[in-house]
Amino acid sequence: MIGKWFRGKELSTAIGYIMTMPEIASAANSFVTPTIYDNFNGLTYPLFFSVFLCFLSFICGVVLSILDKKNDMR
Numbered sequence: 001m002i003g004k005w006f007r008g009k010e011l012s013t014a015i016g017y018i019m020t021m022p023e024i025a026s027a028a029n030s031f032v033t034p035t036i037y038d039n040f041n042g043l044t045y046p047l048f049f050s051v052f053l054c055f056l057s058f059i060c061g062v063v064l065s066i067l068d069k070k071n072d073m074r
Contacts, residue, residue, distance in 0.1 A: 001068055 006014045036046045
């Protein structure tokens with residue numbers, strides 16, 4: 001999808017962002033999950049938080065696919 005939407009220098013920047021975001025998310029997870037665990041004294045809430053983020057990511061992927069499909073029809 002990125003190759004269709006961006007060209008030239010913009011493609012390099014977009015790929016850079018794509019490669020950076022998982023690293024930032026991993027670092028944020030290293031700080032957020034222990035905080036949630038300490039506040040609620042258990043793994044239940046950190047697990048629900050992780051499931052919520054996975055579900056949100058899935059919904060964003062579905063929306064992106066729908067938008068990309070509509071753009072191809074034009």
